[in-house]
Amino acid sequence: MIDKIRQWIIGNNNNLAGRDIVNNEFNYDPYPIRFFEDDIKEVILCFSEEVDEISNIIENNEDFYRPEIEQKNEINNLSERCFKHIQENSINHFEKIEDFLHDRRNEKYLKKYLSTAEELNNKIVCNRTEFEYFDKIFDALYTYIVEKSNNNLRFPKNLIWIFLHYMYYKCDIGEKYDKAT
Incomplete structure (x- = not known):
């Protein structure tokens, strides 16, 4: 009976117990960073539907010192190849995202974005x-x-990359230096 209970708890593909053991070894976790992704998906969806109607931009109040992007890339160990890709494929969309997030009509999406x-x-x-x-x-x-x-x-799907790159570039994710430093 104990062996049956142990097999039920530890058994193969036992996702309910929060583990997946095959051949008595833990499998690699494909999602080392888990988060509530529905908020960012909702922001991206609304952005993709309303990007042409953006107006009424409110002022962006940055409350920290943002290092030069090259310094940020060094701090975060972002490869030159990846940054070049961001420059070529994402950066030209950042102003549209900024306008969208700071439009007063999109305040709930800004809150979701910041929370995410x-x-x-x-x-x-x-x-x-x-x-x-x-x-x-x-x-x-x-x-x-x-x-x-x-x-x-x-x-x-490419909007996911663009939003992740925007978050990084705007110092919403990744290491940065605070003004006090």
Whole structure:
């Protein structure tokens, strides 16, 4: 009887117990950074539907010193190849995202965005030693969002990359120096 209970608790593919053991070894966790991805998906969806109607921009109040992006990349160990990709494929969308998030009509999405960014940054800090390069963090976050959605997103998947890059570039995720430092 004890063996049956042990097998039920430890058994193969036992996701209820929070573990998945095959051949008595723990499998690699494909989601080292887990978070409530529905908020950021909702922000991205609304952005993708309303990007052409953005107006009434409110002033962005930055309350910290943002290092030069090259210094931030060095602090976070973001590869030059990844940053070049951000420059070529994402950065030209950042102004539209900024306008969208700071439109007074989108205040609830700004709150969701900020909440998600704070949650992600805390998760990144807690799991930073799992990733040598920040490039891998981007990949882990993207994969988590897409797979949790069962590839059933109502917006283009490349917007996920763009929003993650925006979060990084604006210092909402990743290490930065505070003014007091």
